[in-house]
Amino acid sequence: MEVSSDREYIYTSSELDKQEGQLIEEVKAGARETIPDPDAWLDEEVKRNIMLSSVDAVLNWARRSSLWTVICFPACCAFEFIAAEGPRFDMSRFGMEILRASPRRADLMITAGTLTWKMAPVVRRIYNQMPEPKWVIAMGACAISGGIFRSSYNVVPGYNKIIPVDVYVPGCPPRPEALIYGVQTLQKKIAKEHQILDLPQKLLKGNK
Numbered sequence: 001m002e003v004s005s006d007r008e009y010i011y012t013s014s015e016l017d018k019q020e021g022q023l024i025e026e027v028k029a030g031a032r033e034t035i036p037d038p039d040a041w042l043d044e045e046v047k048r049n050i051m052l053s054s055v056d057a058v059l060n061w062a063r064r065s066s067l068w069t070v071i072c073f074p075a076c077c078a079f080e081f082i083a084a085e086g087p088r089f090d091m092s093r094f095g096m097e098i099l100r101a102s103p104r105r106a107d108l109m110i111t112a113g114t115l116t117w118k119m120a121p122v123v124r125r126i127y128n129q130m131p132e133p134k135w136v137i138a139m140g141a142c143a144i145s146g147g148i149f150r151s152s153y154n155v156v157p158g159y160n161k162i163i164p165v166d167v168y169v170p171g172c173p174p175r176p177e178a179l180i181y182g183v184q185t186l187q188k189k190i191a192k193e194h195q196i197l198d199l200p201q202k203l204l205k206g207n208k
């Protein structure tokens with residue numbers, strides 16, 4: 001069939017465009033406002049009231065901020081420890097003001113002094129009575145290696161021969177500032193520990 005090229009249209013193309021544009025504008029004018037998100041306020045509340053962290057981070061923060069020291073001062077380094085506890089150096093700034101006579105209420109042992117083999121079983125027993133997790137700071141040359149008494153037949157050449165030591169503070173005796181630095185070092189170490197994962201292993205190792 002032959003199609004005539006002079007076919008007439010009812011509307012011109014510009015009229016059609018105009019009509020279409022008007023239709024779109026009508027639909028737009030009748031469209032509803034976007035419904036606001038009913039939970040939008042939650043975002044702000046979460047930011048203000050919820051802090052996300054790991055269980056380890058919270059436990060480590062609490063533990064490193066409240067180290068309780070068991071009394072175990074067999075020799076002269078103890079006097080520098082006492083000075084560190086006094087008002088001038090004020091070790092309680094680090095949550096360490098509480099000294100415990102009972103090892104069952106302590107989680108830190110600061111070994112301030114020379115240790116003899118005769119006293120070694122007692123110190124080891126005190127350490128074993130401390131609950132997990134627990135830490136040890138070896139304070140002074142005698143605690144680290146036996147110091148000037150190292151070659152003596154009755155001196156233990158370092159507390160690490162009988163119990164695990166976490167931080168060593170050298171000196172004869174170390175000044176209170178050095179001890180405080182040692183405590184801060186221990187706190188940094190505690191902050192990196194994995195209490196939850198490591199606890200069963202520590203308990204298995206136990207108080208051997």
Ligand code: SF4
Nearest residue numbers: 076077140141142173
């Ligand atoms: S390191 Fe020095 S001050 Fe400390 S217990 Fe030994 S001898 Fe005494």
